[in-house]
Amino acid sequence: MIRMILLGAPGSGKGTQAQRLKAKYGVPQISSGDLLRDAVARGTELGLQAKVAMNSGQLVSDDIVLGLIRERLSAPDAAKGFVLDGFPRNIDQADALDRMLEGIKQRLDAVVLLDVRPETLMRRLAGRRTCPNCGAVYNVFFSPPTAENRCDRCGHAELIQRPDDQDEVIAKRLEVYQAQTRPLVAHYKKKGLLRIVAGEGPLDEVFARMESAALHTLKSDSAKLAEKIEVKASAGGRRAAKSGTVRATSAAKKKSRRASAAAKKRGMPAKVVKVAKVDRPAKQKPSRAAKKSRSGKTPRLQKKAAKAANSVKKAVTRFATAVRKKFSKATKTKAGKKK
Numbered sequence: 001m002i003r004m005i006l007l008g009a010p011g012s013g014k015g016t017q018a019q020r021l022k023a024k025y026g027v028p029q030i031s032s033g034d035l036l037r038d039a040v041a042r043g044t045e046l047g048l049q050a051k052v053a054m055n056s057g058q059l060v061s062d063d064i065v066l067g068l069i070r071e072r073l074s075a076p077d078a079a080k081g082f083v084l085d086g087f088p089r090n091i092d093q094a095d096a097l098d099r100m101l102e103g104i105k106q107r108l109d110a111v112v113l114l115d116v117r118p119e120t121l122m123r124r125l126a127g128r129r130t131c132p133n134c135g136a137v138y139n140v141f142f143s144p145p146t147a148e149n150r151c152d153r154c155g156h157a158e159l160i161q162r163p164d165d166q167d168e169v170i171a172k173r174l175e176v177y178q179a180q181t182r183p184l185v186a187h188y189k190k191k192g193l194l195r196i197v198a199g200e201g202p203l204d205e206v207f208a209r210m211e212s213a214a215l216h217t218l219k220s221d222s223a224k225l226a227e228k229i230e231v232k233a234s235a236g237g238r239r240a241a242k243s244g245t246v247r248a249t250s251a252a253k254k255k256s257r258r259a260s261a262a263a264k265k266r267g268m269p270a271k272v273v274k275v276a277k278v279d280r281p282a283k284q285k286p287s288r289a290a291k292k293s294r295s296g297k298t299p300r301l302q303k304k305a306a307k308a309a310n311s312v313k314k315a316v317t318r319f320a321t322a323v324r325k326k327f328s329k330a331t332k333t334k335a336g337k338k339k
Contacts, residue, residue: 002027002081003107004214005088007184008114010173011124012199013206017114018085020207027081028072035068036060046071062093066100073104081109090180091187110214111188114199114206118174125170129159 002025006014018029039047040054046067050060065087073082088094101107116124127141131151138145138159145152149159164173188194195213199206 002083002109002214004082004110004112005084005108005188006086006112006114007181007188008199009116009121009177009181010170011121011128012114012116013124013203014085014114016203017207017210018083020203021083021211024211025081026077027083028075028077029083029085030069030072030078030087031085032065032069032087035072036065039068062096065093066096069097070100070104073106088184091183094184094187108193110195111184111193112210112213113185113194113196114210115196116199120200121174122167122170125165125173126167128165129161131156132158132160 002021006018008014015029015031018031021027022029036047036050036054040051041047046064050064050068053060053064069084069087072078084097088097123141124139127139129138129140129145129149130136131138131154133156134151134154136151136153138151145159150157151159163169185194195216197206197209197213
């Protein structure tokens, strides 16, 4: 599963690389522009709201765009993941996207920034040509058609330049990107999701770098999850082992008591059953203060009191012996006089 955002300036190649991800991993490429055009064409409720804003020359609200993205992520093919292309465009949209993903129990795995130099961006955008018949895209500097101004795919005789690929418009688009979208780099870097990929060079090399960055994030997350599970399992095993030892010892003691009681009834000597010892903390000898707190006396005073009690006991014994002897002597004398 791959759930990611592709960031980059206009002309950085986000759309091209998103299409490659879609083809390889079977996840949908979700572009806010494509969603808006599709919703307007189908006449959906959100599409009609967007059409009103567009016809009046206003920007389509974030709520409408997020609503469209939420609907798209609810489709069955998005269960395996998604690639967000060109959204969010600013910090407010990023925060709203986070809340929306949390609400539908989804999350982002990575945010990949395709980093391209400004001069390269200008050549890519200004040199872009599109076939109006089949939609094929060329670039007069990097990937021109085989025959000048003719589509290789369908043979259409005239390629066109999009209005937003004019030099003045390109400069304005790059200016807006630097002011609004570029701060997202710091935003996602702080969250630990950002991966920066060099966006210049052959398409296959750029794709390999981008894929490696995204999959590295997924492997790191999987390793962390496996480590957490292992730690929990280890802790649970220790608790279970300890609990099992205590239960076994308790059962053995009960068995010993039952055997002793049965032997006693039969008049036989009690049978001794050895019980496995459980490691327990050694009992600490009570301190002098603790002893005093129980008896009210210190050990030294206790010894003195015992000695005094013993002396009294001996004195009483001597007195009783003397009384018995005196009584016995008097009895013998009296008996002699009678004779």
